[in-house]
Amino acid sequence: MTAPDRKNRVVIVGGGFGGVYTAAALEKATASAEDTDITLISRDNYLLITPLLFEAGSGILDPRHTVCPIRQLLNRTRFIMADVTHLDIESRHVEAVHQPGGQRYHVEYDQLVLAVGGVTNRAIIPGSEHAMAFKTLADAIALRNRIIDAFEQADVESDPARKKQLLTFVIIGAGLVGVELVGELTEFLSNICGTYQHIRYEEVKVLVCEAGATFLKEMPQGQAAFAQNVLEKRGVEIRVSTPVAKISPDGITLKDQTFIPTNLTLLCAGLAAHPLLKDLPVPKQHGRIAVQPTMRCQERPEIWAIGDCAWIPDPQGKPYPQLAQHALREARVLADNICRSRRGESLVPFDYKSMGTLAALGHYNGIGRVMKLQVRGFIAWWVWRTYYLSQMPRWSRRLRLVIDWTVGLFFHNDVVKLDMNSNPGAELKEDDPDAGD
Numbered sequence: 419m420t421a422p423d424r425k426n427r428v429v430i431v432g433g434g435f436g437g438v439y440t441a442a443a444l445e446k447a448t449a450s451a452e453d454t455d456i457t458l459i460s461r462d463n464y465l466l467i468t469p470l471l472f473e474a475g476s477g478i479l480d481p482r483h484t485v486c487p488i489r490q491l492l493n494r495t496r497f498i499m500a501d502v503t504h505l506d507i508e509s510r511h512v513e514a515v516h517q518p519g520g521q522r523y524h525v526e527y528d529q530l531v532l533a534v535g536g537v538t539n540r541a542i543i544p545g546s547e548h549a550m551a552f553k554t555l556a557d558a559i560a561l562r563n564r565i566i567d568a569f570e571q572a573d574v575e576s577d578p579a580r581k582k583q584l585l586t587f588v589i590i591g592a593g594l595v596g597v598e599l600v601g602e603l604t605e606f607l608s609n610i611c612g613t614y615q616h617i618r619y620e621e622v623k624v625l626v627c628e629a630g631a632t633f634l635k636e637m638p639q640g641q642a643a644f645a646q647n648v649l650e651k652r653g654v655e656i657r658v659s660t661p662v663a664k665i666s667p668d669g670i671t672l673k674d675q676t677f678i679p680t681n682l683t684l685l686c687a688g689l690a691a692h693p694l695l696k697d698l699p700v701p702k703q704h705g706r707i708a709v710q711p712t713m714r715c716q717e718r719p720e721i722w723a724i725g726d727c728a729w730i731p732d733p734q735g736k737p738y739p740q741l742a743q744h745a746l747r748e749a750r751v752l753a754d755n756i757c758r759s760r761r762g763e764s765l766v767p768f769d770y771k772s773m774g775t776l777a778a779l780g781h782y783n784g785i786g787r788v789m790k791l792q793v794r795g796f797i798a799w800w801v802w803r804t805y806y807l808s809q810m811p812r813w814s815r816r817l818r819l820v821i822d823w824t825v826g827l828f829f830h831n832d833v834v835k836l837d838m839n840s841n842p843g844a845e846l847k848e849d850d851p852d853a854g855d
């Protein structure tokens with residue numbers, strides 16, 4: 419066996435909180451031994467700080483400032499920007515393809531860490547393909563574009579019914595993501611109204627439909643009631659116990675057959691398991707990889723799973739929630755366990771009690787629980803912002819956030835629609851007879 423082959427080849431799939439922090443922790447843990455080759459494969463070359471996505475969607479933050487380039491976070495890890503298309507756990511290799519371009523990669527491993535997260539759950543409501551998701555940076559940019567597009571049309575629309583449809587925004591799901599999104603949306607919508615001569619904020623309708631009986635069930639009752647009150651005062655209509663039966667391009671149909679015309683439906687109804695894991699012959703719970711508390715797969719000890727794609731039991735046997743604050747802590751334990759397994763030592767279970775949850779509601783308002791303390795209003799919003807500022811890796815990137823937030827204090831959101839449908843050469847083809855076919 420040659421020297422490089424004796425190294426432990428760890429391949430991590432997914433560059434979110436789970437994957438990037440595992441690679442970083444492994445780099446640290448193996449710095450002196452240098453007996454580990456770390457490869458991280460992810461679709462994008464950046465780590466998205468998801469709690470900041472709401473403000474990227476409203477344009478308060480430049481979308482690029484809500485991410486951190488993966489290459490700046492890792493030193494020794496080999497990073498491959500590619501979409502993983504196949505996991506072959508028998509021959510222990512991963513297949514990936516670079517998009518666009520089609521360059522293919524075949525990467526062999528000794529240890530595989532799955533950190534691919536989840537996907538927006540489009541299986542519950544028929545017609546969900548007509549709804550927008552809110553999970554990626556592209557989703558945030560697309561959402562802002564779609565809202566501005568609706569306002570541009572509504573401003574010159576003479577048919578009142580069509581105008582009403584254009585200015586109706588439906589959010590399905592009143593969990594943390596849905597509620598934070600609505601909070602930020604109301605701030606954005608009220609801000610941009612001033613730019614449009616023929617639109618008053620009273621004409622804008624934001625409707626939240628929650629199938630369950632509880633609004634914001636992740637938060638204590640008092641906090642949820644406070645958030646509901648804040649949003650309702652801003653004109654948001656919140657309907658609980660209101661399942662949506664169907665989504666179509668021009669509206670939603672409720673279970674009682676009421677049709678609500680809208681051009682924009684946002685799906686915030688939870689996560690589904692990542693399709694890459696579907697045919698993987700390992701134990702699963704609700705499509706997520708069911709691992710031991712050490713994050714190792716019992717049947718395939720060379721496979722580990724972390725974050726949203728993993729079902730990690732807590733000491734009571736319940737799965738840990740799919741949250742960033744858990745994923746990045748799981749990463750440290752997982753990296754340590756990979757090193758321990760290499761040395762033949764016993765592994766450590768992941769055991770973490772959440773220190774709290776914070777949610778921003780826009781307009782300098784928020785709610786939260788920090789340890790036993792419940793906070794609400796400006797103080798909760800301020801703690802939220804300060805906490806996530808501290809979570810952004812590197813000072814240079816934190817500074818960009820501070821600048822964006824400071825600018826946001828003094829100026830209204832702008833309404834420039836970013837064109838994402840670049841088609842170079844389209845004009846040439848139409849106009850230029852010499853351009854060829």
Ligand SMILES: Cc1cc2nc3c(=O)[nH]c(=O)nc-3n(C[C@H](O)[C@H](O)[C@H](O)COP(=O)(O)OP(=O)(O)OC[C@H]3O[C@@H](n4cnc5c(N)ncnc54)[C@H](O)[C@@H]3O)c2cc1C
Pocket residue numbers: 431432433434435436437459460461462468469470471472500501502503533534535536552553554595694724725726727740741742743744745776
């Ligand atoms: C809008 C929003 C706000 C949130 N706010 C909070 C919050 O305030 N606090 C909190 O604790 N949690 C929050 N969360 C949840 C948190 O973001 C997730 O729990 C966390 O990101 C999970 O990390 P992960 O690494 O498991 O998955 P992800 O962060 O989803 O990362 C998965 C990575 O895998 C990559 N990937 C997926 N498929 C492939 C493939 N086939 N090939 C290559 N790469 C692939 C993706 O591009 C991504 O980089 C929020 C989530 C959202 C969507």
